Amino acid sequence: MITDTCTKDELCVEACPVDCIHPKKDEGAFEAAPQLYVNPVDCIDCGACVPVCPSNSMFALDELPAESARFAEIQRRLLQLSQTRTEQPLPGAGPDGLGAGFFSTMGYA
Ligand code: SF4
Numbered sequence: 201m202i203t204d205t206c207t208k209d210e211l212c213v214e215a216c217p218v219d220c221i222h223p224k225k226d227e228g229a230f231e232a233a234p235q236l237y238v239n240p241v242d243c244i245d246c247g248a249c250v251p252v253c254p255s256n257s258m259f260a261l262d263e264l265p266a267e268s269a270r271f272a273e274i275q276r277r278l279l280q281l282s283q284t285r286t287e288q289p290l291p292g293a294g295p296d297g298l299g300a301g302f303f304s305t306m307g308y309a
C-alpha cells in the first residue's frame with residue numbers, strides 16, 4: 201500500500217507489471233488525488249514497486265509502520281469498494297481523496 205509521503209512521480213506505476221496503481225497522470229482523478237493508491241484486487245503482491253519508490257511510501261501490509269496504520273484501513277476500504285463495484289463515495293471520503301471520481305478512474309463506475 202501507499203502512504204501520504206507519495207509524490208505522485210509514477211515510478212511505481214512504471215515498475216508495476218499489472219498496472220494496478222492509480223490514478224495515473226492521464227486519468228481524470230490524478231490532479232485531485234493527494235497520492236497514488238494500489239488497486240488491491242489486481243495487485244499480485246510481487247513487491248516490484250517497493251524498491252523504486254524514492255520517498256519510501258510503498259509498504260507491504262505486514263511491514264507498514266505503526267504510525268502509518270491508518271493506511272491499512274484505507275486499503276481495506278479500497279478492497280471493499282472494489283468488490284462491490286459501487287460508485288458511491290466511501291464513508292468519510294474527503295481528505296484522502298477516495299471519492300467516486302477516483303474509483304471511476306479505476307474502472308469501477
Ligand atoms: S514511486 Fe513512491 S512516490 Fe512515486 S508514485 Fe509511487 S508511491 Fe508515490
Ligand code: SF4
Binds near residue numbers: 245
Ligand atoms: S506489489 Fe507488484 S502488483 Fe502490487 S502494486 Fe506493487 S508492483 Fe504492482
